[in-house]
Amino acid sequence: MRPTDLAREHGLSTQAVRNYEEAGILPAAARGPQGYRLYTAVHAQALRTFLALRPGFGHGVSARILSAVNENAFEVAFRLIDEGHAALLRDRRTLDEVACALGDLTAGPPADPDSLSIGELAHRLAVHPATLRKWEAAGILRPARSRAGHRTFDAAAIRDAHLAHQLRRGGYPLARIAAVVAQVRSAGGAGPLEEALQTWRARLDARSRAMLTGAAELAVHLRLS
Known part of the structure; x- marks a missing residue:
């Protein structure tokens, strides 16, 4: 997949997708013969997971969760999730x-x-x-x-x-x-x-629902990673 393929699904710009990769939210992409980024289903799911986690955990914590998963630091990711639920x-x-x-x-x-x-x-x-x-x-x-x-x-x-x-x-x-x-x-x-x-x-209930949705997407991402 190209950056535009990932961006189109979520109404993002291709630059935003590249920025997410540089921030560690997406795994590092392989490069094609002409230097273009080549994304896979794992990258697509990582992006879905980040965007699903963000309403419940916030941008910064969600980015740290995905970065930890992409580095196989699963305990760090799980701790961040536990801390989010404890704060809620x-x-x-x-x-x-x-x-x-x-x-x-x-x-x-x-x-x-x-x-x-x-x-x-x-x-x-x-x-x-x-x-x-x-x-x-x-x-x-x-x-x-x-x-x-x-x-x-x-x-x-x-x-x-x-x-x-x-x-x-x-x-x-x-x-x-x-x-x-x-x-x-x-x-x-x-x-x-x-x-x-x-x-x-009502805001707390919305956060709870968002955390559940994000956790479901993260579970899929973990199976693919």
Whole structure:
């Protein structure tokens, strides 16, 4: 097969096919009498495999997987695949934790007063006041100040503290909690984030399907290699 034969199947340019070979995604091609590249069914399947893996694993990791297979470094390729699935599982668990925390928040603690002091809020959450100060330093909490300079937490700040407490119990780092709380603030509460969570879950499902499709093509490639 010529470069144009491989390119035509996927709507690629012949230069893109050559670039994939130079990157190690395709095995090195033999050359004809006039120096033209000669591709085989193995090259065609390698290209199909790369393009199938890319939606689930990304361009860089997919290229590394194919390069490893082409060098017979199968353990390296399998490890990259395992790491991709492990990362997807971590993302799913993160999504579940966020959804659970937001669900708890929507269900809500008992009706809050207009404001709480740092000691009162710490007591409600069963944490030390120093923990709340640490969350404030991380940008998670934004308490107001009384005339005497004491921290006061209004309903929104109490909500943020409850959410942070739930996520912290789930093992979230403070930087990620701050990002989630910022989303809740910008959305005006936890309710509007439900659509975002559904979109997030749909993206994860799409990645799972793409990984399965890529794995099927890789299995074919391994049989041909």
